[in-house]
Amino acid sequence: MTEVQIQAPPAARRIDALAAIMRYSTLAALILLILFNVFFTKNFVSWRVLDVNLTQVAAIVIVGVGMTLVIATGGIDLSVGSLMAISGAIAPIIFLNKVFYVGEIHVAVALAMIGGILLAGAFGWFNGWLITRFRIQPIIATLVLFIAGRGIAQVMTNGSLQPFKLDTFQWIGLGRLFAPANASPGDFHGVPDQVVIMLVLVAAAAWMLKRSLFGRQILAIGGNERAARLAGVPVAQVKRWVYCISGLCAGLAGLVVIAINSSSDANQVGLGMELDAIAAVAVGGTLLSGGRATITGTLIGALIIQLVRYTMLANGVPDDVAKLAKAALIVAAVWLQSQGRA
Amino acid sequence: MKKTSVVAFLASQGVLIALALLILFGWLRYDNFLGLFNISTVLRYNSMFALVALGMTFVIMTGGIDLSVGATAAMSSVVAALLSPYGMLVGTLGGVFAGLCVGVINGFVIVRLRILPFIATLAAMLAANGTGLLLAKDESVSVSYESGFTDLGQGDILNIPIPALIAAALYIVGSIVLNLTSTGRTVLAIGGNEDASRMMGLPVNRIKFLVYVASGALSGLAGVILASQFGAGQPIEGVGWELFAIASVVVGGTLLTGGLGSVGATLAGVMLLGLIFNVLNFENGMGFISLSAYWQSVVRGVFLLIVVILQSQLTGRAERAETR
Numbered sequence: 079m080t081e082v083q084i085q086a087p088p089a090a091r092r093i094d095a096l097a098a099i100m101r102y103s104t105l106a107a108l109i110l111l112i113l114f115n116v117f118f119t120k121n122f123v124s125w126r127v128l129d130v131n132l133t134q135v136a137a138i139v140i141v142g143v144g145m146t147l148v149i150a151t152g153g154i155d156l157s158v159g160s161l162m163a164i165s166g167a168i169a170p171i172i173f174l175n176k177v178f179y180v181g182e183i184h185v186a187v188a189l190a191m192i193g194g195i196l197l198a199g200a201f202g203w204f205n206g207w208l209i210t211r212f213r214i215q216p217i218i219a220t221l222v223l224f225i226a227g228r229g230i231a232q233v234m235t236n237g238s239l240q241p242f243k244l245d246t247f248q249w250i251g252l253g254r255l256f257a258p259a260n261a262s263p264g265d266f267h268g269v270p271d272q273v274v275i276m277l278v279l280v281a282a283a284a285w286m287l288k289r290s291l292f293g294r295q296i297l298a299i300g301g302n303e304r305a306a307r308l309a310g311v312p313v314a315q316v317k318r319w320v321y322c323i324s325g326l327c328a329g330l331a332g333l334v335v336i337a338i339n340s341s342s343d344a345n346q347v348g349l350g351m352e353l354d355a356i357a358a359v360a361v362g363g364t365l366l367s368g369g370r371a372t373i374t375g376t377l378i379g380a381l382i383i384q385l386v387r388y389t390m391l392a393n394g395v396p397d398d399v400a401k402l403a404k405a406a407l408i409v410a411a412v413w414l415q416s417q418g419r420a
Numbered sequence: 421m422k423k424t425s426v427v428a429f430l431a432s433q434g435v436l437i438a439l440a441l442l443i444l445f446g447w448l449r450y451d452n453f454l455g456l457f458n459i460s461t462v463l464r465y466n467s468m469f470a471l472v473a474l475g476m477t478f479v480i481m482t483g484g485i486d487l488s489v490g491a492t493a494a495m496s497s498v499v500a501a502l503l504s505p506y507g508m509l510v511g512t513l514g515g516v517f518a519g520l521c522v523g524v525i526n527g528f529v530i531v532r533l534r535i536l537p538f539i540a541t542l543a544a545m546l547a548a549n550g551t552g553l554l555l556a557k558d559e560s561v562s563v564s565y566e567s568g569f570t571d572l573g574q575g576d577i578l579n580i581p582i583p584a585l586i587a588a589a590l591y592i593v594g595s596i597v598l599n600l601t602s603t604g605r606t607v608l609a610i611g612g613n614e615d616a617s618r619m620m621g622l623p624v625n626r627i628k629f630l631v632y633v634a635s636g637a638l639s640g641l642a643g644v645i646l647a648s649q650f651g652a653g654q655p656i657e658g659v660g661w662e663l664f665a666i667a668s669v670v671v672g673g674t675l676l677t678g679g680l681g682s683v684g685a686t687l688a689g690v691m692l693l694g695l696i697f698n699v700l701n702f703e704n705g706m707g708f709i710s711l712s713a714y715w716q717s718v719v720r721g722v723f724l725l726i727v728v729i730l731q732s733q734l735t736g737r738a739e740r741a742e743t744r
Contacts, residue, residue: 212732226721232714401550405543
């Protein structure tokens with residue numbers, strides 16, 4: 079047996095180092111932001127503030143995980159907000175027994191959740207099919223469902239609000255893990271369920287992207303699609319799965335949002351989500367042209383955007399100005415990354 | 421080269437044929453479909469989208485994209501409404517100037533900072549939205565009815581709505597610029613191959629900058645018409661306009677990769693997507709079916725789907741024929 083040692087060429091190592099610096103620079107920005115708040119924002123260090131921010135960011139991160147994978151292949155998914163609306167519309171239709179009667183409520187809720195997520199996943203698969211079968215650019219292929227998807231959700235519900243109050247379902251947006259039995263307000267109230275889901279999803283996707291064959295194939299396609307195809311990567315298949323996963327993530331996020339609201343409004347669920355998710359991915363340090371992606375970066379990016387907004391609101395800056403800050407933040411982050419590469 | 425122009429011809433004729441069929445269908449099926457009232461209502465309302473789509477056509481022909489048009493139009497409608505007491509001219513110029521500023525920022529960020537158009541204009545969309553809300557103090561701003569500002573959006577000349585006349589004039593200008601000037605050829609050259617255009621010594625940066633400025637100014641004008649037509653500057657209007665405009669451009673046969681396109685076909689695309697809504701309204705009026713307004717986005721999406729699939733089949737065939 080001879081031992082073969084494979085050493086990474088120095089060029090690759092330098093790129094890795096750069097990527098690491100970029101990753102830590104977004105993390106450093108987040109830490110700076112937190113430190114600023116600790117000193118200047120009143121009552122910042124409290125369970126309630128942590129709770130509010132994490133709860134608000136969870137849906138964006140869940141969608142952002144799928145979006146990161148899509149962007150890693152060099153694509154984009156504009157349909158995520160509409161898919162959230164579809165999943166959010168179909169789930170209450172099932173568990174409120176509007177189509178067919180399901181006696182046992184747990185079965186109905188399980189059906190509703192699986193149905194909502196799978197339906198969104200199926201539409202995501204459709205996106206991938208359009209992109210790979212007809213070679214349509216991702217931005218246009220997903221524009222179709224961006225326009226039609228919300229219409230489908232509105233047609234399903236006739237545009238009306240579906241209110242509900244059902245703990246069996248709403249744990250996904252309102253439930254808490256490790257909640258102490260009798261906590262007074264301001265104490266630790268447990269971890270919101272959607273935050274747990276978000277963290278599990280981030281961990282699984284980060285592992286997948288780094289360590290699994292599928293993850294490497296995704297990055298190979300984004301880096302150079304032709305080369306990947308010549309190297310034997312099943313490009314079309316990988317892409318279809320990636321858009322399917324993005325759809326599944328959107329479906330899940332749709333359920334979280336309607337659970338928080340105790341109602342499903344097809345006109346509102348997921349509106350503008352595609353932009354929030356893309357912004358989180360961009361700020362997080364994923365290369366928008368594909369080939370280099372970081373899931374934890376997306377989590378950090380979403381946290382930074384959320385915290386900037388919170389910081390401004392908590393310090394009395396109006397929301398409209400916070401939007402300007404967010405815009406500047408996105409441009410600055412992407413510009414800095416391009417400087418790091420040059 | 422010849423093959424691709426055949427494709428462009430087919431694609432641009434495709435939208436005209438579809439438009440003609442839809443108008444024929446409406447004319448045969450509904451009374452008053454081609455009545456003066458309906459025609460002028462449709463033209464008046466859709467001229468805003470036509471203006472936005474005109475700018476988008478040029479941006480897309482360079483291979484870029486402008487996501488900020490809707491938010492820019494909304495912000496400009498606020499600016500125009502705030503300036504409307506000083507007269508129609510001041511209000512109009514103010515609104516157009518506000519849009520122009522957004523275009524300048526877009527052009528600067530894309531050309532100088534070399535940030536992808538997608539992300540740059542996404543940020544501009546947020547910024548314009550925030551600025552519009554800030555100027556309007558989070559509510560819609562009523563325009564002045566004494567200064568004659570509303571004539572711009574509500575008036576007619578020879579029974580033709582003024583916004584439609586403005587749009588028609590600008591489409592003619594756009595068509596001339598694209599087909600008869602070096603600027604137009606450069607726009608198409610950049611979309612065809614940016615690096616090659618640069619090496620040929622074409623003023624790539626200047627033209628790219630200009631198309632975003634034009635897109636911003638046209639969105640600003642659309643915002644002015646919005647304010648004067650509905651009597652208020654509306655900071656939260658314009659949501660989804662960018663995608664409607666992109667869809668019109670694509671339906672019109674302009675290739676999203678740039679390098680190919682026609683201004684007139686975009687206009688046909690706008691009219692087609694706008695008339696779908698109109699036909700749905702008439703169909704509901706007949707009483708046989710009752711499709712809610714929500715169906716319009718489904719129908720629009722399906723239309724877009726059919727067009728892009730056809731387009732990809734046509735261009736695919738041309739590419740295969742070229743490489744053979």
